[in-house]
Amino acid sequence: MKIVYYTYLRDKGGAARVANLIASYLSKEPGYEFIQLVEREGVDWSKLKDASIFHLHSSKNWLEVLKKLVDFKGIVFITAHDFQVLGGGCVYPFQCFNWQKECVSCPLGFTNSKEVFAQKKKLLLKINPIFIYPSNWLKKMGSKMYPGLEHKLIYNGVELNFNPTLELFRYQRKFIILICSSLGRNEIKGSDRWPFIIESIFQEDKEIRFFLVGGEKLSFSSPEVAARVKQVPVLPHSELLNLLAQGSLLIYPARIDNFPLVILESMACGLPVVAYQVGGIGEQVIAGDCGELIAPLAEDKLIATALALLKNPVQLRKMGVQARERWQRFFRIEKMAKEYGKVYVQN
Template identity: 30%
Template sequence: MDQTLFLHSLLDYQGGAARISWLLKTYCRQQGREVCKSCEIPDGLDATSRVVLPEALGREAQDGLLHVHSTGSWPLLLTSLKRQGIRPVITLHDARLLTGGCFSPGGCQQWRQGCPGICPQGVARCNAWARTMRSLLEDINPILVAPSRWMATMARTVFPGLKIVVVPNGVPWTPARPVGCGAERVPNAPVVLFVAHGGEKARLKGGASWKPLWERIKARVPACKGFFVGGERSGRHGDVTLLPYLAPDLLASLMAGCSVLVYPTLADNHPLLVLEAMAQKLPCVAFAVGGIPEQIVHQETGVLVSPGDEDALVEQVTELLMQPARCRRMGERAFETGKKRFALERMGAGYERVYARMRST
């Protein structure tokens, strides 16, 4: 453990990629490793992080082991590493390095051929992006880490010559007290939780469907209360409380007082949100997209619904709300199963094995 570990992300703390970088910093320092964390956009939560622009990262990380989680410019960052001869570890938190620039391809299969046609998501110059990313990554020869087997399968298709390793995401597995956000004030009413970074504007996370889904759930379970978390403002509309982005400890407290997490995401990899819910014994009902089926055991630790089937989603959420004992049992199983598979310590140990492999090559 004599090499300094450099952890880099676009944001300092908010969002899944930055959160994993921050958690790894904490874990690795506890193991006695020297860690330097950098970001491109500071959010004020970690004053120890250095601001390093993507084109300068190669110079900053010459004397250590570099682990990149996200950036505002992959072309600039990878070019910087190529110039300095740095071979990094890169975690694939989304699919941008594997596609023509989209975060997730959805049902599109053009990524297999380097996105030669018009992008159905409207990404400009997708073929040029794909060619550039593939050329740079093949020259740099990083170890690519995929949090899900779903993402790893994509990566192996695009980069058969690169080393691809699966390390599932992990979070601290500590139950929180349900205080501080209001859910504790309605202990006898079922509480439905919707969360996404961006709130109702988070298109890929299904934010646009929150309101119609909530209205249908409320019509079937009139006593229930709702929380919409992750938007730009706070407020209250009837039985729905609006909250902005919450720090993890506050979100955990809110989750501890809720009944069901509704997660109608249209595209995802290995979302921390699902794991954070499991750590608070909160069952999740979600579309079976990306790596989510690797997190949730259907009808045991949560409920999976066919992608886009909002009728089935409403039905499954309603059934859980009307069967509180079953809902609690499912939350308990999610907690116990997740603790074995997705605890921070397990993820940290997985990355330490990746770092050891990098040092030995």
């Protein structure tokens, strides 16, 4: 079975990582041949010849890619890692319900959203792809927008090749981690609120340390706060996992997100999570079990919850153990890849 899979980047970002994990795992099984097309490096469309499956994961030019697939004779799968392939342009329809009206207008500023959506819909109905979603939250949206197409749920999975310590001393360190997948200010991921969150927590407990990955370079109101914060723009993936395995708590204040890999990796590393109950995050984190979920944008509650947990390292450790157990049961790479393998074979 020849499977051509398409990503915008070769190995950076969540979509490419998931795509490569699937290909890497299933390539070990007999009968699979995977070929990756990378948009940013230039695409040789002749590689589609004799392919039985085309699997689209990410693009910066969805319309052009979809146009190329209209005459493809095999089966097309599209994994919706975010909302872009479904709607009129945005990554996520934050505080917007016009996606239910075919993106007739866009409060986020995509001026041609109605036309883009109409073109996508026309192409998708011609291609007749099978949509796969990492979250039931996004699957419900896609099913409403394209009721005539097939929609499936497969949770993301991640791998961890070491056993993190789950000893109590780790959770007594009061070591908070905040991560944003992009550089610069990112309101969707909540990195614009990091300074307020950090300074508010510091005012209540000056022993807490913070490690920030991504986001814009921050400055703080006092050198005392700055001394408790370390920030780096990016980390190699292996170093990021080692960092997560040392933390006491991950705070993830995204205003909307689908099924972030960093939460799964935190769980694999035994790191409890405090986040808003938005998007698919509630399908990852069980409140009171492996972290806490806060009502959307209830920032004071988010801060108070983080402080309360850090005062109770025994509870934090229990959550860390349960987070790792939940990852082992539901979100391992083996489980995700096998489910993708099933849908490949069945179709």
